[in-house]
Amino acid sequence: MAEKTMLEAVHDAMFEEMKRDERVIVMGEDVGEGGVFRATEGFVAEFGPNRCVDTPLAEAAIVGVAIGASLNGILPIAEIQFADFSHPAFDQLVSEAARLYYRSNGTWNCPITVRMPYGAGIHGGPYHSQSVEAFYAHVPGLKVVCVATPHDAKGLLKSAVRDPNPVIVLEHKKAYRLYRQELPDEDYTIPIGVAELKREGSDISLITYGMMMHHSLKAAETVHEQDGVSVEVIDLRSVSPWDKARVLESVKKTGKALVVYEDNFTGGFGAEVAATIAQDGFDYLDGPVTRLASPDVPIAPFAGELEDFILPNPEKITTAIRKLASY
Amino acid sequence: MVSVKEIPGAMGLEREQLLDLYYKMFLSRTVAQRERMLNRLGKGPFAITGEGQEATQVGATFALRPGHDWVLPYYRDIGVAITVGQTPRDLLLALLSKSEDISSGGRNMPSHFSEPKLRIVSGSAPVSTQLPHAVGVAFAAQLRGSDEVALVTTGDGGTSPGDTHEAMNFAGIHKCPVIFVVENNGYAISVRWSQQAAVPDVSVRAAGYGFPGVTVDGNDVLAVYGAAKEAVERARSGDGPTLIEAKTYRMVPHSSDDDDRRYRTREEVEAWGKKDPVVRFQKWLEEHDLVDRRKLDEIQQLAAEEIDEATEYAENAPKPAPESALERVYAD
Structure with a gap:
């Protein structure tokens, strides 16, 4: 290793x-x-x-x-x-x-x-x-x-x-x-199209990928410590094909879904995930399928203050989790 | 009687080869005419052909080793497909989008030729995207130490997209064994060459990529063959690409959905009709006593039989199963 x-x-x-x-x-x-x-x-x-x-x-x-x-x-x-x-x-x-x-x-x-x-x-x-x-x-x-x-x-x-x-x-x-x-030292591959469960939880399913996965894990830790909310974090890893079955299985268990993506809100890949949960997981839901993403401005302005303002981060994710948990 | 090889302009071809050239040109014309006829009869929703460009298509492709070398044709190239071995039956199955269509199983439009066995690479409709592919095919042959070459064609409009520049530049840098053939028929649908480029001969652009460019009479099959033969030899021996601009004329509208009377005078079309490359080569063969009327009848009869057989077969062939539209999106 x-x-x-x-x-x-x-x-x-x-x-x-x-x-x-x-x-x-x-x-x-x-x-x-x-x-x-x-x-x-x-x-x-x-x-x-x-x-x-x-x-x-x-x-x-x-x-x-x-x-x-x-x-x-x-x-x-x-x-x-x-x-x-x-x-x-x-x-x-x-x-x-x-x-x-x-x-x-x-x-x-x-x-x-x-x-x-x-x-x-x-x-x-x-x-x-x-x-x-x-x-x-x-x-x-x-x-x-x-x-x-x-x-x-x-x-x-x-x-x-x-x-x-x-x-x-x-x-x-x-x-x-x-x-x-x-x-591992030995050769290994990971199949395309298979999501990974990064953190097990029972109150909310948080579906994400990319850098937002790291931010989401931090947020999940925060709400666990401060609020006692148990968030399940799923890293899609592949967006085409994507692991619908794994996502729906999680939502069935938790009843709530938060989709976090870095791209612009409108038409970002998380919109597809949210729509699929709304259509195929409707019977499981106890709260609105929620999306957290960057606002619809060109990503990303150069100045640190501007960039930080638009990107989702652990704090924004924590807020979104708390709101969804309150349903 | 003089040996064929001593006839000026015969490019070292034997009589049988010259007759084969003629047959392929005549057959290409026959297929194109049948495609337009079947479209007018309402049997196929779309046809796109290149009557008038057979000398360029057949002449250039004739310099290749079919099945060894690669071709990346564009949508007018019935003559390229025929020369490397597609049959009238293959082409009409595509026209009528039948299940057995070897090029695409009815998925691509007609005249989007493809067949791995013949090394015809499937093409699309955005113009000149196939040029980088040809360079990639040729680059791979270089990496693998093979002496395969790739021949890619496009129209005069096809000289404008960025892919054309990017492909030629890459090919020049790596001396890829690729032959770029521009079938310059003077019009990109309705847009004249003078609105497409500010130079009379696009072959001059080759200098900017560090390889030779030539302009040839695209209605003279032997001139095109000669230029292509030289280009293939250069490519095969490691000396890199060549750009061949063949000046020719499309004697028909752009496609079955086009009316070329909007942008070309009938006088112009008729004047080019007198330079018909199939008729011109037939006269050349006759003038050099390489065919007589009996032989010509025999060749033309053969083409007629082939196209009739192909038409009957294609018309009776089954359509693709509707639900097969969902299959073969990803390779396993």
Whole structure:
């Protein structure tokens, strides 16, 4: 067992996959030099520039070339430097990678992994902070995971590389160096689409993912100590597909659901979770299905005061829990 | 009698190969005409074809090794699909969106050719998204140490999207074995070339990507073949991409939903009709005593039989099961 940060876990997942299977390559901006977050540190020395490919600054080409290479025996891990910069590649992801299998009636498939550091809370301003998971979770044919722990990052990234479909791996960048976690020495994967119970509870189900999972655990601890409220925290980890069964099972037990997400309130992925609970879990509910998210302003303004004001945090989550608990 | 190889402009092809070229062009034309007819008869809701561009499509593709090299066609490329081995039956099954449609099982629109066995990569409708894919296919061949090349086509409108620039730039940097063919028919639906680009020949853009670009007469099948052959040799030997601009003309409307009388004069269309590439190549073969009337009848009869058989088969083939719309969204 070794203690690793999430960033080291991401590095190790790719490194081990490239060792395991010579078809795996990484490609993206600055990856040759190690990448802006150092996720590919030492890759050129180990694997050479043909398997750790510095691309021109052109996101549609990064994804589009990865798609083409995946049709001809290569398993590319494409890195989009910040999720905010995936928008120029939106067409390649949505029109091409996602639809290739369906439109060819299952005769072509597109086994690419697209990594994107995402999320706010790091003074990244409006273009290094966005949550993009709702855009891609909306699209049949793509799989989307949101990771925020070293263990999940490594296991889900490995699953993405081995998946025959295009998988978008959203790595919350505020979690990159948040803490160290002991990881198994042996190879392991985590299945895409399976949520994890982070804290057991009986009064409220709190469904979340990404950095909000860490904030939610703090809030759950606070209300447990101060109010005696027992909150069950579920980390979705995957938003497409997502673990509806696990969520509904929890709501059945607690009767109350709070969905916490970092993205804008309107149309964020948590809205889908809330709607599903309202429709399929109606008989279980003893209070309103509640959402806590960022307000509908561009995420995130640069000044710390502005950014802190809009993002959900443990205090805001604590308040939301107390309100829901009072029903 | 002179050997074929001594005929100027025969590009080193043997008589049988020249006749095969002609057959593929004629068959492509026949399929396109049948597709439009079936659409007008109300049997298929949409048809999109490229009559007039057969010399470019067949000539360029003829330089490849089918099943070894890759093609990433655009929606006018019946001639590309035919040349690498799709049959009239394959194409009409797609036109009528039948279950057996090898390209998509009725999921994609007609003329969105695909077949892994023939290395035809499935395409979409947003224009020129296939160019980065072609570069990726070629890049993968390089990484794997294979001598496969990729040929990708697009129209003149297809020279404008950002994907085209990004693809060519990437290919130039990595010297990818890819051949970009622009089938410049002068119109992106109704938008003239002068509104698409400020240069007369788009092939000059290749210089900006560090590889050669040539403009050829796209209605001269042997000229296109010659340019493609050279480009394939360059690609295969590790010298990187080539941009081939083939100047041609679409003799029909953009699609079954278009009326080109709104934007093209009949005089212009008729003038290009006199440069019909299929007729032009037939005359060339006749002038060089490579075919006689009897041989031409034989070839044309063969195409007619093939298209009739294909029509009957496709019309009688079953439609996809409605509930199969939910299947094959994700690979297992």
